[in-house]
Amino acid sequence: MAKVILPADMGQLWEAMEAHPEARLYAGGTDLLVRLRAQAGPPPALVCLERLEELRIIEERGGELFLGAGATHAQILEHPKVRGRLPVLARALASLGSPQVRNMGTLGGNLVTASPAGDSLPPLYVLGAEVQLISRKAGRRLPITEFIKGPGRVDLNPGEVVAGVCLPKSEGWTLQHFEKVGRRDALAIALVSLAALLRLSSEGVVEEARLAWGSVGPTVMRAPQAEAALKGRPLGLASLGEAAELAGQALTPIDDLRASASYRRRVAGNLLLRLAEREA
Amino acid sequence: MNPRGFQDGRKTSRDGDLAKARGLEMFAADRYGAGMLWAGVRRAGVAHAAIEGVDTSRALAAPGVVAALTHADIKGSNRQGVIQRDQPVLADDRVRHRGDAVALVVAETRQALAAALELISLQLSELPAVFDPDQALAKGAPIIHPGHAGGNLLLGGRVETGRGEAVLAECAAMVEAEYRLPWQEHAYLETEAGWAIQEDDGRLIIVSSTQTPFRDRQEVAEALGLDPARLRMIAPPTGGAFGGKDGVSVQSLLALAALACPGRPIKMWWSREESFLASPKRHRARLRYRLGADSQGRFQALAAEIVYDTGPYDHLGGAVLTLGLEHAGGPYRIPNALIEARAVYTNNPVSGAFRGFGVPQVAAAMEMTVDLLAAKLGRDPLDLRRLNAVRRGDIIAPGVTLTGSTEIGQCLDRLEAHDLWRGRRAWKEAAGPFQRRGVGVAAVMHAVGYGPMVPDVGNAKIELGADGVFSLFCGVVEMGQGNSATYGLLAERVLGQEPGSVRLIQPDTDRCLPSGSASASRTTFTFGNAVLGAATLLRERLLARAADALLGVAPAEMALLPGRVRHLPTGKELPLDLLARLMTPEQRVAVHRHRAPASTQRPSADPVLQMHGLPHEVFSFGAVLAAVEIDELTGRLRVERLITAVDCGGLIDPLLAERQVEGAVVQGLGYGLYEEFLAREGRVLSPDLATYIIPTALDAPEMETVFVPGHEESGPLGLKGVGEVGIDGPLPALANALRDAVGDCPRRFPLTPERVLEALAGAGERGGRP
Structure with a gap:
């Protein structure tokens, strides 16, 4: 049987991590426990983070919104500061797994698993999220693009845990959009997903566009060329079609059981066209 | 631990739903008990190979291992299958797909079992394999069953009517197309599971998730060389089957394990991955x-x-x-x-x-x-x-x-x-x-x-218990479709009883009568008629006995009503429990055999x-x-x-x-x-x-x-x-x-x-x- 440690406060957490440096950390376990089941041999010691109140905070801090790493997807989804103001994130979380998975899985878990198909990640990329890390002695903060280094690879040192993410104050986005393409409507792993933030002038001209795709590269992918192609032009099928073309060239999807690279590339571009139908 | 305890009890479409949704319906996979052993198999892992040796000695020496068995421990034909008996219980001379079971281990815990299965050493000499049906029929293809007359053609069928395909050329409009349909996995909630014990008198009780308890008994007996009377098969409601349990999965393996470990209850429960690998698919x-x-x-x-x-x-x-x-x-x-x-x-x-x-x-x-x-x-x-x-x-x-x-x-x-x-x-x-x-x-x-050829037969048995309650002994398995609730409705209708009052006994080869598989859209069609026949027979007998008890009135003057028989002209009533005690146990049981019509x-x-x-x-x-x-x-x-x-x-x-x-x-x-x-x-x-x-x-x-x-x-x-x-x-x-x-x-x-x-x-x- 695996040893499971359930620290009740941060002091106990640091003690547990020092006593069991080989231990695996988890909160909801929706990724880690599935992986351990498939693993041969005795399971490692586990440190469960779910009782740590400090990690579940969702609050405004000096103009930023802080989302604790231990907050479940359901808690974030239901939070008024997210639901009302960050529909791009709320829509992504609403498409994540199933009610059961959203009630167990946490934002921190989605970050550390660092799957290119992690549903919370494309919104965090376009929102300019920074990841807050803490250890017993210190803390550091780095942009999500630097924290996530590849599939399953993150910049996390021994003795560190993810405290949460900081989202800069909303920059007056006129349009927030998220769409996920899966093989079915629930419990679906993204074949492709798109998070988009657009700021439009009163004439409907794009002033700024931020686009991020899931499942089309080793990490969530941005396509600056596509964003540039939209800037300064009216939002419509013409500009979006051009951006779609450029996005298709910039992304680096792979073939797997769920879909081919060429399907992913094509649909990644196509998803931009939906923005033409979105009410600003 | 008593495997007989869970099968009784009423199930109607209404209360059965709630029990199912709450996980209260006990599947074969839901049985645990003190002192229970775990059985599992080592699967081949290669698609086609000659078996040169299977060494179980390291597994047997591992902690917590009670038995490690191979085909050499099987006394019978070591072959199972419904029509062609071509599938070994444990592969002997040859491996024919990656999921073939090669050795069986029984251990005290699941962990000990998993560790021991890894310690079994297989000496396999790989053979050329074939994965495409067209290539399998081509000249020079590796032959999978050297003894089969048709080579790799299991069966070919051809029917020509009228003037056949020649007429296509005369048609005003003709279309043609080629289609490919994939394998489909049953993906039932309850993967293949069962539970067995060899009792002191040598009898084997096997509780399993199956659509075919009576046929299983025959197949297991033949494959392992046992007297079928030594086997008692019990089939609780399944957590889904859809045809995937129309054929032996864990049954022979559990019987073999129970023979090796007398007196100990043994459980086998395939993981989802094992089920996907080894269970049958839609073609x-x-x-x-x-x-x-x-x-x-x-x-x-x-x-x-x-x-x-x-x-x-x-x-x-x-x-x-x-x-x-x-x-x-x-x-x-x-x-x-x-x-x-x-x-x-x-x-x-x-x-x-x-x-x-x-x-x-x-x-x-x-x-x-x-x-x-x-x-x-x-x-x-x-x-x-x-x-x-x-x-x-x-x-x-x-x-x-x-x-x-x-x-x-x-x-x-x-x-x-x-x-x-x-x-x-x-x-x-x-x-x-x-x-x-x-x-x-x-x-x-x-x-x-x-x-037309395989007899499509149901044998229903209904008993009026000494307590005045009817029991219906179901011969076909309840696999989630609600067939037993329907049998109850049919019996209650004929016997004039309240809905839900007849006790339903799920298939058990010691108590119920052989009635074929729960398959082929036949369960209610065939067994329902058997229920109607048995219920009618019992009703006539009860009315006649009640008429005698009420001093020789005519049975036609009697009515079978909920819980009682009433003499209509006088209003005199006889409660069913009293009537039951006026009869011998044999008289209180009616059986009826029904064979569905066979095409000529x-x-x-x-x-x-x-x-x-x-x-x-x-x-x-x-x-x-x-x-x-x-x-x-x-x-x-x-x-x-x-x-x-x-x-x-x-x-x-x-x-x-x-x-x-x-x-x-x-x-x-x-x-x-x-x-x-x-x-x-x-x-x-x-x-x-x-x-x-x-x-x-x-x-x-x-x-x-x-x-x-x-x-x-x-x-x-x-x-x-x-x-x-x-x-x-x-x-x-x-x-x-x-x-x-x-x-x-x-x-x-x-x-x-x-x-x-x-x-x-x-x-x-x-x-x-x-």
């Missing part, structure tokens, strides 16, 4: 169809060539082929036909029984081909089907005359009158930006029962096809209307509404019948849209429910089931089977709807977003919408 198939009609649209000729990949063992593959052959031309009059079907051995995962049993594949091909023909003739596809649909007395493509109730015409009429069909043009035009909509139809038929037609002279079930006497019918919406940007296909019109004769419990249809429809949509069991060189590429996608509740469309009035003379209260007819139509109906929406449809399944997007692109190149 993947390649079908080439040519269909011709005269200028009026009347079907004139059909040529169908069907190849089923049966994997390394028969596992009912021959019977699947024969049912496919019989249904190849659908519910239509077709005077000239050539139908050729082959079931081919390969080193792929095993294929076998799965709800629909070979028919979903041919229904897909036929119904998509009918739509191609409608397009070529410029005819409305529903209208074309109504023109050609069979009536009682008509002859279907393989030359079978329909003598039973035949209401496909009514089914199609109901779809034609439906607001979805009537309003389809407006609905399609209302599609939003980037969306296309289409409506598709399919018509199907499905045989009920075993066919011989559309083929081939006795092998007859033995495998050609032809049937009774068929259920169905027609499906599907409305789909397709997203042009992603290829996502959403089924918005699905209407099924069903002719299953009379209805006993309409709620249960509707659920049977809805369950089959969702499973059929999974077959059409999501479920793609993949294997490369025999290795499973979709080993679990993360990679093998089945529909969830959110994916189910708005469903409507319409039962058309009908009455089948040979069925209980006019009923025909309804377990399978619902699964044949959804795939072709939504494929035809996709074609209606975008002008093209892939010929490969499932219809993944990627395949749909390709179809959109292809149709665009050829000039877009029809």
